[in-house]
Amino acid sequence: MTVNRRKKPAAVNPVKIGQSLGAVLALQGCYRAMPLIHGSQGCSAFPKALLTRHFREPIAVQTSALQEMDVIFDANRNLEEALNIVLSKHRPDIIGIVGTELTDVAGVDYQTMLKTYKRERNMRGGLAFAVVLPDFRGSLESGFSSAVEAMIDELIQQVGHRGSRNVNTRQITLLPGSFLTPADVMELKEMISSFGFDVISVPDISTSLSGHLLTGFSPLTRGGVPLDSMLQSLQSGLTIAVGGSMERPARRLHNALGTPYKVFSGAMGLKATDELLHFLHQISGEPVPLRYCWQRENLLDGMLDAHFQFAGISAVAALEPDHLYSVSGWLEELGVEQKALIASYETPLVAGMEREVWIGDLDDAEVLGKGADLWISSSHGIAGAGRIEAAFMPAGFPVWSELGAYMSVSVGYRGAMEWSNKAGNLLMRREAERRESSVRHR
Amino acid sequence: MDPVRKEEFDSGACGSLAPKTKACPRPKPGEAAGGCSFDGAQITLLPIMDAAHLVHGPIACAGNSWESRGALSSGPSLSQYGFATDLNDSDIIFGGEKKLKESIDYIAGRFAPPAIFVYSTCVTALIGEDMDAVCKEAADRLGIPVVPVNSPGFVGSKNLGNRLAGDALLQYVIGTGEPEPEMQPGVNLIGEYNIAGEMWDIEKLMNSAGIAVTSRITGDARYKEIAWAHRARVNMVVCSRALLGLAREMESRYGIPYFEGSFYGAKETTYSLRQMAYLMNDRDMERRVDRLTEREENRLAQDLRPYRKLLKGKKAVLYTGGVKSWSVISALKELGVQVVGVGTNKSTEDDVRRIADRVGDDTEYIPEGGASRILKTVKERKADIMIAGGRNMYVAMKEQIPFIDINQERHKAYAGYEGLLRLAKELTYSLANPVWKLAASPAPWDREAPPYDR
Ligand code: SF4
Numbered sequence: 001m002t003v004n005r006r007k008k009p010a011a012v013n014p015v016k017i018g019q020s021l022g023a024v025l026a027l028q029g030c031y032r033a034m035p036l037i038h039g040s041q042g043c044s045a046f047p048k049a050l051l052t053r054h055f056r057e058p059i060a061v062q063t064s065a066l067q068e069m070d071v072i073f074d075a076n077r078n079l080e081e082a083l084n085i086v087l088s089k090h091r092p093d094i095i096g097i098v099g100t101e102l103t104d105v106a107g108v109d110y111q112t113m114l115k116t117y118k119r120e121r122n123m124r125g126g127l128a129f130a131v132v133l134p135d136f137r138g139s140l141e142s143g144f145s146s147a148v149e150a151m152i153d154e155l156i157q158q159v160g161h162r163g164s165r166n167v168n169t170r171q172i173t174l175l176p177g178s179f180l181t182p183a184d185v186m187e188l189k190e191m192i193s194s195f196g197f198d199v200i201s202v203p204d205i206s207t208s209l210s211g212h213l214l215t216g217f218s219p220l221t222r223g224g225v226p227l228d229s230m231l232q233s234l235q236s237g238l239t240i241a242v243g244g245s246m247e248r249p250a251r252r253l254h255n256a257l258g259t260p261y262k263v264f265s266g267a268m269g270l271k272a273t274d275e276l277l278h279f280l281h282q283i284s285g286e287p288v289p290l291r292y293c294w295q296r297e298n299l300l301d302g303m304l305d306a307h308f309q310f311a312g313i314s315a316v317a318a319l320e321p322d323h324l325y326s327v328s329g330w331l332e333e334l335g336v337e338q339k340a341l342i343a344s345y346e347t348p349l350v351a352g353m354e355r356e357v358w359i360g361d362l363d364d365a366e367v368l369g370k371g372a373d374l375w376i377s378s379s380h381g382i383a384g385a386g387r388i389e390a391a392f393m394p395a396g397f398p399v400w401s402e403l404g405a406y407m408s409v410s411v412g413y414r415g416a417m418e419w420s421n422k423a424g425n426l427l428m429r430r431e432a433e434r435r436e437s438s439v440r441h442r
Numbered sequence: 443m444d445p446v447r448k449e450e451f452d453s454g455a456c457g458s459l460a461p462k463t464k465a466c467p468r469p470k471p472g473e474a475a476g477g478c479s480f481d482g483a484q485i486t487l488l489p490i491m492d493a494a495h496l497v498h499g500p501i502a503c504a505g506n507s508w509e510s511r512g513a514l515s516s517g518p519s520l521s522q523y524g525f526a527t528d529l530n531d532s533d534i535i536f537g538g539e540k541k542l543k544e545s546i547d548y549i550a551g552r553f554a555p556p557a558i559f560v561y562s563t564c565v566t567a568l569i570g571e572d573m574d575a576v577c578k579e580a581a582d583r584l585g586i587p588v589v590p591v592n593s594p595g596f597v598g599s600k601n602l603g604n605r606l607a608g609d610a611l612l613q614y615v616i617g618t619g620e621p622e623p624e625m626q627p628g629v630n631l632i633g634e635y636n637i638a639g640e641m642w643d644i645e646k647l648m649n650s651a652g653i654a655v656t657s658r659i660t661g662d663a664r665y666k667e668i669a670w671a672h673r674a675r676v677n678m679v680v681c682s683r684a685l686l687g688l689a690r691e692m693e694s695r696y697g698i699p700y701f702e703g704s705f706y707g708a709k710e711t712t713y714s715l716r717q718m719a720y721l722m723n724d725r726d727m728e729r730r731v732d733r734l735t736e737r738e739e740n741r742l743a744q745d746l747r748p749y750r751k752l753l754k755g756k757k758a759v760l761y762t763g764g765v766k767s768w769s770v771i772s773a774l775k776e777l778g779v780q781v782v783g784v785g786t787n788k789s790t791e792d793d794v795r796r797i798a799d800r801v802g803d804d805t806e807y808i809p810e811g812g813a814s815r816i817l818k819t820v821k822e823r824k825a826d827i828m829i830a831g832g833r834n835m836y837v838a839m840k841e842q843i844p845f846i847d848i849n850q851e852r853h854k855a856y857a858g859y860e861g862l863l864r865l866a867k868e869l870t871y872s873l874a875n876p877v878w879k880l881a882a883s884p885a886p887w888d889r890e891a892p893p894y895d896r
């Protein structure tokens with residue numbers, strides 16, 4: 001409907017995350033990969049610390065470690081040095097160079113440098129690509145999808161000369177958006193493969209950030225989709241993208257290879273899941289597996305049980321755009337009043353929503369959400385939720401105030417159920433606490 | 443241990459106030475770890491709890507870093523707000539000074555903080571924003587201190603950032619205020635950030651000995667107390683060399699003697715308290731400190747007994763990022779834990795000397811190399827536990843190595859006598875946890891011989 005902004009010069013308690021962190025996240029979903037941030041040390045140290053804290057896993061990332069004089073004189077010397085070290089010491093299968101606002105403002109041209117580097121060293125077999133992600137645009141979500149897009153471009157380039165494609169109609173490429181947890185990606189893979197498809201997720205954080213116990217330390221990513229699977233994914237008969245931000249990478253595959261694609265803006269809640277399963281049923285000709293029929297009933301029964309709890313309840317949510325869209329749909333199904341929806345930045349998806357969306361920060365959530373019963377945001381929102389006395393539900397990124405956040409499911413009937421129970425329980429606890437304190441102070 | 447006035451310390455540190463004995467090493471592209479100078483400056487100043495901290499730059503520097511420290515507050519929480527000018531494309535092209543000015547005005551108007559710290563970042567430094575001028579103009583107009591902190595990430599390491607923050611305090615804050623008349627002269631604690639509430643344990647001890655704290659620089663501090671820091675009688679630099687330059691400069695400007703000490707371990711704690719009383723030149727106080735430390739040490743020895751038994755002979759690898767290495771070694775030694783490997787990547791020559799004083803000859807020094815080097819040492823030296831910062835925590839978990847977090851993000855306070863007891867408990871809980879056995883044994887079906895293997 002409309003996209004609004006509150007007028008204030010500074011961001012207060014930002015929701016927005018640097019784009020480059022999104023790219024680092026995307027690369028964690030690729031096997032034996034190394035994201036290399038072309039910028040100063042801090043630009044890789046902060047994302048590393050934050051991602052580590054959220055996923056409770058080691059995070060692979062390196063930096064070209066620019067210092068003042070390097071930026072002014074020759075930033076590419078640092079990049080070359082970094083590439084030399086990373087390649088010779090760790091032999092990654094995939095390198096993603098992430099340009100920062102610093103190299104952008106300084107006007108560093110490393111794309112050409114990378115091309116020359118690859119040619120001179122005769123780099124074949126691996127995948128090396130660069131993507132420019134300055135922090136004065138977008139947020140985590142755009143960084144993630146841009147990195148996937150760049151990755152796909154490079155894949156297409158590599159096989160481009162190999163002639164015609166051998167389309168495998170039983171194989172689907174899944175492009176999961178940045179708001180999906182490792183458990184979500186796993187759930188989506190299972191749903192799609194239960195209709196008889198082979199699924200290749202690009203990237204695939206479900207096998208890298210979900211808590212494996214591979215021993216033997218490596219500074220590269222462990223788990224994730226391997227390069228040969230990524231190359232094989234180009235034969236897929238269909239692309240399924242989840243999240244509006246993943247439409248562009250899906251379109252890339254379509255334009256270059258003719259792969260048809262289907263974008264699901266979200267997969268959270270009853271209707272969204274119905275739509276996904278119905279689609280899979282139609283294209284496969286297979287019946288919807290019994291377990292999903294069960295889950296659907298379980299969810300509906302759970303929603304009937306919980307509707308007393310959600311009646312008359314209002315919520316405020318501050319999240320990345322795609323995530324906000326999904327969460328808003330889920331709240332709608334529960335009959336919860338949506339007091340304020342705040343996105344980190346503007347995208348076509350949120351601009352096209354039927355509700356009013358604000359582009360802003362957690363301070364806006366506090367002001368616009370005053371009086372709300374439920375607050376949904378990253379762990380940064382705890383204090384704000386406390387100040388307006390709303391029940392706090394951690395979601396999005398980063399979540400450090402709760403164990404297992406990265407393994408919680410939000411997609412499918414199961415996800416809707418998990419979220420509804422979680423939110424309902426929080427509201428019940430809040431109610432009980434209030435009752436208790438009102439008794440005490442009589 | 444007799445109190446001594448150590449003047450002969452050379453500072454092998456890189457910073458503008460400290461004399462340079464060796465150049466700051468250039469971080470190695472492709473192998474660098476650790477935060478930027480902006481990060482370092484923030485760590486030092488964020489514990490000034492009632493001030494507003496505004497980051498001037500595109501979103502990531504603030505957006506990726508706010509609320510990531512465990513520095514606790516006993517009251518005001520404005521410093522926990524994340525403020526950023528959040529520059530976009532056109533701000534970069536046309537300059538962000540106007541937005542900075544408006545942001546300062548906005549924060550002053552809405553939150554009425556006693557002061558605003560403004561941090562430059564790489565991009566605003568690169569495009570040559572005149573932050574000093576904007577801050578000065580705003581301070582004059584608003585009538586509150588607006589302190590520019592010129593420590594953009596690309597000037598160097600986190601350590602350098604600590605020092606630059608110290609410079610900002612010297613230049614703009616210290617000496618600009620006066621304490622209330624009834625306040626007793628006392629000690630400044632420099633470089634103690636109240637991580638997990640450690641400062642409170644220290645303060646309790648100092649209070650019991652009748653030693654007043656003049657300014658906390660900066661753990662759980664209020665802006666005004668830093669402004670009157672020049673009225674202290676003694677400066678203690680708490681187990682970190684980063685702010686040594688600040689102490690030195692305060693000595694030459696205001697004649698305040700300083701010493702370096704630590705609160706990790708009973709011995710170091712006792713030494714630090716005695717040193718304070720000695721430098722205060724107060725016989726009564728010295729006697730009170732002696733009584734207090736004796737009592738506390740005795741009680742601690744009792745309380746520690748069961749844990750000491752379990753910890754005796756256990757081996758640890760310590761990787762703290764340098765600054766705290768030597769003080770934590772003392773604490774561990776008192777518990778009977780042997781340090782078989784120690785990180786020296788950020789230590790100065792003097793730190794290394796102190797480490798050498800405290801460990802045996804067969805201790806391995808880990809100069810750099812991050813996680814893989816630490817793990818190698820743990821394996822080769824058959825260490826029982828790894829003690830490091832949060833960044834390496836999950837690396838240890840993957841290898842199923844017991845781990846204790848010792849850095850900025852942790853939630854446990856280890857300072858003082860109480861802190862040593864807490865450390866002993868944490869080490870014991872960690873080592874004795876049943877998960878290590880469970881994780882080490884395979885699933886039942888993996889234990890049997892594979893059925894098809896004939
Ligand atoms: S290195 Fe520069 S741009 Fe990166 S986080 Fe630090 S101050 Fe910000």
